[in-house]
Amino acid sequence: MRSIVIGAVFTGILGIGLALAQSDPIKERQELMKSNGRSVGTVTAMLKGEKPFDAKAAADAMGEINGNIGTFVTLFPEGTETGGNTRAKPEIWKNKKDFEDWGAQLKEDTAKAQAAAAGGMDSVRAALAEVGKTCTGCHDDYRAPEKK
Numbered sequence: 001m002r003s004i005v006i007g008a009v010f011t012g013i014l015g016i017g018l019a020l021a022q023s024d025p026i027k028e029r030q031e032l033m034k035s036n037g038r039s040v041g042t043v044t045a046m047l048k049g050e051k052p053f054d055a056k057a058a059a060d061a062m063g064e065i066n067g068n069i070g071t072f073v074t075l076f077p078e079g080t081e082t083g084g085n086t087r088a089k090p091e092i093w094k095n096k097k098d099f100e101d102w103g104a105q106l107k108e109d110t111a112k113a114q115a116a117a118a119g120g121m122d123s124v125r126a127a128l129a130e131v132g133k134t135c136t137g138c139h140d141d142y143r144a145p146e147k148k
Helices: 002-022 025-047 055-072 096-119 121-142
Strands: none
Touching: 025 055, 025 121, 055 096, 055 121, 096 121
């Protein structure tokens, strides 16, 4: 019995180790940014009149970004500066606090945009403009241009 328990514990620890070894922060952060892009696209389509305005869908889209950003800023551990077609600039690792501050600002902006959805399209438009400013500022500082 004792050897079964020890074997089970060892297997669990090994499984956790393998899962951690297989995690790919570059891929994870790229997937989160794609998700954020889809969320912004949902709201932008409403503001352009391409889709009818839906306050719940707009709030959900901003809530999605709000929920992602806390994880996103943690996906830049040492050693992930290169590889995986990353566009992350080295400045992220040199200015980690500033980078995290951009994340905190985006969290604040998306929370406001999420709440603004109840006020209708004009409220969302103004709130989304602030989200856009924060995204653009961070991208300007910390994301390299796309390679062609």
